[in-house]
Amino acid sequence: MATKASRSSARLMIAPAVILLLGWMIIPLAMTLYFSFLRYNLLQPGDNPFVGWENYYWFFTDPSFSAAMWNTLVLVGGVLTITTLGGICFALLLDRPMFGQGIIRIMVIAPFFVMPTVSGLVWKNMFMNPVNGIFGKIASGLGFQPIDFFGQYPMASIIFIVSWMWLPFATLILLTALQSLDQEQLEAAEMDGANWLNRFWYMMLPHLGRAITVVILIQTIFLLSIFAEILVTTNGGPGVATTNLTYLIYVSSLLQFDVGIGSAGGVVAIILANIVAFFLMRMIGKNLDA
Amino acid sequence: MARAVTNKTKVWNTVTSGTLGFLMFFPILWILVLSFKTEEDAIRAPLEVLFASDWTMDSFAAVQARSDYFKHFMNSVIISVGSTLVGLLIAIPAAWAMAFVPAKRTKDVLMWMLSTKMLPPVGVLIPIYLIFRDLGILDSRIGLTFVLMMINLPIIIWMLYTYFKEIPGEILEAARMDGASLREEVIYVLTPMAIPGMASTVLLCIILAWNEAFWTLNLTAANAAPLTAFIASYSSPEGLFYAKLSAASIMAIAPILIMGWFSQKQLVRGLTFGAVK
CATH class of the missing domain: 1.10.3720.10 (MetI-like)
Incomplete structure (x- = not known):
């Protein structure tokens, strides 16, 4: 079908995109890698000597690093658990016949379109503030001691806010997947005497398996890079209680101007994301053949 | 879809899912309410905010004037x-x-x-x-x-x-x-x-x-x-000005909320890179 001429013009049409993306990927990546082996602080002028693995040594032995790794794990794991389990429940609930399904679905999905800085600030001030927030008002109205969410449970509070933003994403994708399940099969199973639990366990869940994997992988990529929600609520604190890897690298790069250590951290973050990306790409690639 | 569903089931489904939708949507709804209040009213008890205070557009103008x-x-x-x-x-x-x-x-x-x-x-x-x-x-x-x-x-x-x-x-x-x-x-x-x-x-x-x-x-x-x-x-200390923060937030998210509602279906395809359609 394709002639030689159309082949070469096709190549020409792809070229700008490929060149741009290649540049976007290779140049900063090479620079990060290079900087990570230099002693390089923007506040200390002078030449930047090559120091081998020193930056990595400092980054890994910094007590904030192990805290940040742990926080990243808790944050990603917590949000994934809530959004995946919650998403399955929400999708099942929304998939039933009801009045005004469109409006209800819109209300459930809406938080996904709220920008991270708004979500962070609104939850922090209007809801979780112990004095003026709604939760505090309700608690004191009922005679309980209001909880200082960000003071006492900073990480749980952030997990809660981020889950609110990502639960709609999981719900939307799982609902889409659920709706592609053959209704007649379900009915046939029902007539053969399979109860709801059986239908859920042996038919719906296996059908959702692929969508669940996609939700988990894509969310992991985004959740590893959570930044704005932390910046506007806790600034990584108290102490380093809510500092994740992204925030730690931001602190050493743009607040302490330590290019070397920040770059070493960047390389670590890239390696981590690549491990997740490897599995995600395999899933998507498989679908491309079909 | 051949299955007949009684209206009673449908009403029950609507109520349960509707409650869910309301809870998820509530924060957005709440800042919409607060954005039409004065600063003094915005920090009163929730029921007073709703029923015992005046509505005003002042916060929107204040946000524009401030920044x-x-x-x-x-x-x-x-x-x-x-x-x-x-x-x-x-x-x-x-x-x-x-x-x-x-x-x-x-x-x-x-x-x-x-x-x-x-x-x-x-x-x-x-x-x-x-x-x-x-x-x-x-x-x-x-x-x-x-x-x-x-x-x-x-x-x-x-x-x-x-x-x-x-x-x-x-x-x-x-x-x-x-x-x-x-x-x-x-x-x-x-x-x-x-x-x-x-x-x-x-x-x-x-x-x-x-x-x-x-x-x-x-x-x-x-x-x-x-x-x-x-x-x-607005993270601090202006974050404590609830009416202004609400007005600013509403103005920041409204255009995209509306666009988002129109693109729900495509969202799935775009965000999963075609892995779920």
Whole structure:
């Protein structure tokens, strides 16, 4: 079908995109890698000597690093658990016949379109503030001691806010997947005497398996890079209680101007994301053949 | 859908799911309410806020007066629309070529493009920051437009590719047989058929660019700051001014909420790179 001429013009049409993306990927990546082996602080002028693995040594032995790794794990794991389990429940609930399904679905999905800085600030001030927030008002109205969410449970509070933003994403994708399940099969199973639990366990869940994997992988990529929600609520604190890897690298790069250590951290973050990306790409690639 | 459902079940389903929807939507609803209150009323008990206080538009004017909301709004518009349109210009030819003139490597190229999206932004923060500083485009709309364009480019190409793939190749061949040149083929045959797909791609990319909050926070200061950064400036101590924070938040999320509702379906395809349709 394709002639030689159309082949070469096709190549020409792809070229700008490929060149741009290649540049976007290779140049900063090479620079990060290079900087990570230099002693390089923007506040200390002078030449930047090559120091081998020193930056990595400092980054890994910094007590904030192990805290940040742990926080990243808790944050990603917590949000994934809530959004995946919650998403399955929400999708099942929304998939039933009801009045005004469109409006209800819109209300459930809406938080996904709220920008991270708004979500962070609104939850922090209007809801979780112990004095003026709604939760505090309700608690004191009922005679309980209001909880200082960000003071006492900073990480749980952030997990809660981020889950609110990502639960709609999981719900939307799982609902889409659920709706592609053959209704007649379900009915046939029902007539053969399979109860709801059986239908859920042996038919719906296996059908959702692929969508669940996609939700988990894509969310992991985004959740590893959570930044704005932390910046506007806790600034990584108290102490380093809510500092994740992204925030730690931001602190050493743009607040302490330590290019070397920040770059070493960047390389670590890239390696981590690549491990997740490897599995995600395999899933998507498989679908491309079909 | 042949199954008969009693109205009683349907009402029960509506009530349970409706409660769920209301709870998820409540924070947005609440800031909408607070944005029409005075600062003194906004921090009263929830029921008093609703039923025992006056409604006013003052907060919206105050937000504009305090920090020039419209400048930041325009920054958001220019950056998100600009990055999407430039991305579209680069992506359309590429997606077209890959969908209609597939080569042996097409799949690898697509997968590689997607893989650039997996790069954590913080991993390349320093190089981009330093390059931008040296080029003098830190805190500029051009710089930010470029970054967001690059971030969304793989998604645009990928979405367009899946839409183009669904256009039957025979139609294009027929046009070619009738002597249409490549240019004519793209303009008169392909474009009209691809417009719905392109529209949803544009919508999704504007949403993603509008809400992007890593680069917009780290690469801007006063001049090019879009609404994400504008809101972040409320983190303290102005965050305690609930009515103003609510008004600013509502103005920042309203346009995108409306667009988002129109693009729900396409969202799934775009965000899962076609893995779930």
